[in-house]
Amino acid sequence: MFTGREKVIKGVRTVNDGVVVELQGSFDMSCSKDLRQQMMDILVDPPKTIIIDLTEVECMDSSGLAILIEALKMSKRKMCTLKLAAMNKRVKGVFEIARIESLFDIYDNVESSLR
């Protein structure tokens, strides 16, 4: 179980013409400032594609959602494609309540997001 004190970004790896940002743990206010800063750092000079891998994200709240919305807006301004992959049922539920699933490119897993 995650305690909330781990780094939310587990790793960043290069793939094809983009990067995969692997997140882990709970995506909430306890990590949102650090994560926002790291996302904005990536988006200063972004690759063509950014894939957010949510495989190991246990849960997310509106603080996490806010960062993704901000990252999406910034990526569009920079002509970068932001994709979300492998969200569990809890995380998907937050998108559904906020009614913003249609804003994002969402994939079942990282492999399908690479095609």
Added chain:
Amino acid sequence: MERATERKIQLELPACPCELANLRAATAKAALAAGFCQDKVDNITLAVTEAFTNIIRHGYKEKCQDEKVILTLEKLSEPDGIKITMRDFGNQVEPCQICGRDLDDIRPGGLGVHIMRSLMDLVEFKKADSVGMILTMIKYC
């Protein structure tokens, strides 16, 4: 600090984001004990997470050193459910001014109250007598 009876548990938590994991664990345990399925437990836990985050952000303006939130989790019967009360000692606001933003206005932030109202059967804000707010949320099984 924790006080508990068979039906009710009360926790005094520092108003700090690092307490969110503890808050979720306590809420999930109480919701399971009240008879909710895992999906509903997740929803109740998310609503409480949003409420706690709002208290830190708006009640205490993120200056929460030495500030606290008193969380009460109470099992209800006939009808079965859970009653959650969160008492803070931060800024007061008129309850009628607490509302979620228009979902068509796509921007970061402002979704917490909308999520709470979507997931719970009752969400009620009240000004406390002297300082702070009292939030009551109820979910029925």
